[in-house]
Amino acid sequence: MMPLEKAFCSISEAMRSHHPLVHHITNYVTAGFCADAALAIGASPMMADEEGEMPAISQLSDALVLNLGTMNERTYGAMKKALVGTAACGRPILLDPVGVMSSSFRFDAARTLLQTGAITVIKGNSAEGKALLSWQGEGGKGVDSLSDDHPERIAKALACKFHCTAAVTGATDAVSDGTVTYLAHNGTAYLGRITGAGCMTGTLMAAALGVYPESPLYAALWGLTVMNTGAELAEKDVPGPGTFRAHLMDAISQHEGHRLYNLFKGGPAK
Amino acid sequence: MMPLEKAFCSISEAMRSHHPLVHHITNYVTAGFCADAALAIGASPMMADEEGEMPAISQLSDALVLNLGTMNERTYGAMKKALVGTAACGRPILLDPVGVMSSSFRFDAARTLLQTGAITVIKGNSAEGKALLSWQGEGGKGVDSLSDDHPERIAKALACKFHCTAAVTGATDAVSDGTVTYLAHNGTAYLGRITGAGCMTGTLMAAALGVYPESPLYAALWGLTVMNTGAELAEKDVPGPGTFRAHLMDAISQHEGHRLYNLFKGGPAK
């Protein structure tokens, strides 16, 4: 069995036997959808963002998601505290820098969180990835030396710059640990027609990190593949995004390692 | 082609080509449903409520929704800041005064926001509309000179008092810019059996304002008609509100200007 297939099988099995507790500090728009996604795959979601209880919550959790979607000064304080507590326990942390190019508040927060060196995986789209690579102040668009057409270059650059694993999502997805970079071609345009597809992908990756911390690269690919192959199954014969959302939750609940590997379209980038 | 039909066609087309960014400062109960509704019609939702990032966010957005649903002192500060920033950019602003009759905190906030003169559209039910027209302090019911049976009179009075366009929703809806007032008779009782039908209608109106600022009247009618004709389609053969919600999202995603105009039941009030 190939290493990736072996990893997919291990993660799918461990998800249902270990029910990893994934602590989220995330936005109130997609929190319910992310919690549903976690439960659908067999993980256990916890959302808590009172700074005072972070040390206790961090001790319980198997992985942490920091999602900047509707961050405010209060929840940013909780994020910093949770990051310290989770890192001290040796648990993986995923950063989803939602809209990091839209304000200096978000950018400064993302940079501060990344500079701790405690982030295990960054997951964002190419606009977010490029903003983190090159920032020219509020309102700026960032240098455009890295094209959207090359997510693998953005992912690798992020991984090298921040000494972590980086997943860049889009029509083609890329995941890199700085040394090895994978391209992945699963998914469907329907994912862009419901709220929280990106946030839920972050949740799935973090859950996988919780049970398979030995390879953030494979854990991130597992999360991407569950969501994107689930979407491919879910879009069959659906009349619109409302039905698609329900079918997507049905589909991701049926993840199975060998099947995911067989459905996976992609491989190491050259 | 009649002016209303022309407007409906322009809005439906522009929605899918321009993907207007609709900034929401809204309640955490229906935020996910509103974001789904925005994506379903082709708009792009953004929820952000940290006061410090409002100037940057306001520069990016095509329209702003201020929804008082779960407002607190913190988010009220962000609303005032976003209103100033959005108005300075010449972008339209929709106010949804949820529960404004229920506390002086909400009423004072709504009055303060309206007194800036920057609100483009008020959207509320008749109880909310009447509270804004005549307030007798906390716990009071307001003078009842305007009957629920005459939404067109409430809408016109709101429009005249606050120099904006007003949409009053109910079994019969009314939209007025103070000069012209429309009645609209689409919709179904099922909309009252799911959370956020009113909030989502505000989102659809704001998205329409973002691509068709030249007529807040027609933009508001487009939003109402997408939601209410969508609900008529969605309720066919549904066993209950859970399935109805999914079908509603499916239905509104299929908006098309000519068809909306043909399904529209209503016209100028006499």
Place this chain on the structure above:
Amino acid sequence: MMPLEKAFCSISEAMRSHHPLVHHITNYVTAGFCADAALAIGASPMMADEEGEMPAISQLSDALVLNLGTMNERTYGAMKKALVGTAACGRPILLDPVGVMSSSFRFDAARTLLQTGAITVIKGNSAEGKALLSWQGEGGKGVDSLSDDHPERIAKALACKFHCTAAVTGATDAVSDGTVTYLAHNGTAYLGRITGAGCMTGTLMAAALGVYPESPLYAALWGLTVMNTGAELAEKDVPGPGTFRAHLMDAISQHEGHRLYNLFKGGPAK
């Protein structure tokens, strides 16, 4: 007709004729799902958590839910204020001590709220119930003298300790007012695969308390039975949790007192 059947009939009828207003101070993860559940059964949800408007909101509401899911210092202040206002109006209050065993912040809050003597019903799982019965500080597991296998003992002990009615949920549910204790055996494992099943059950119980305050025991059993028999109906032929959620809302919307009583599996504990 047996007293329980009579109560179920009264509650189901009153729900659709009185539309009790259920004020929630609850978490942002499941707030939308709880509001949907309230509307599905015929109740009217209100979520509001600005401390300054609590007195006004409390005067309007028929029942109050305090859910600790994503509580923070700000919303805890609102909870204390709402508790006082609601109790002063003689209205019932339900406490859902979500994750109370996970941090001292939550535990101290729950204890403070319970010590007012104003809580009508506590609803939690056995881990939460046991934490409230015996606490050994942060990180502690609590004395384990009460086994998970005996929810009726946990429920009765909670009811006696806090002079209220207690509902303990699990594979078997138990509800006790300290004198009479019921066991209930409805439900399905699917409820554990969607977010907010427990929170929604709290909403249903509180709505029932709002129209049937004379028996918190029967009101809590009604809420449990609507949710659990609804889940039994909803899980038939569903492919996964996404479809299950929609069907669950459909099913609970069709509550009817006699039918609920006939489907109810359980009775007084010996």
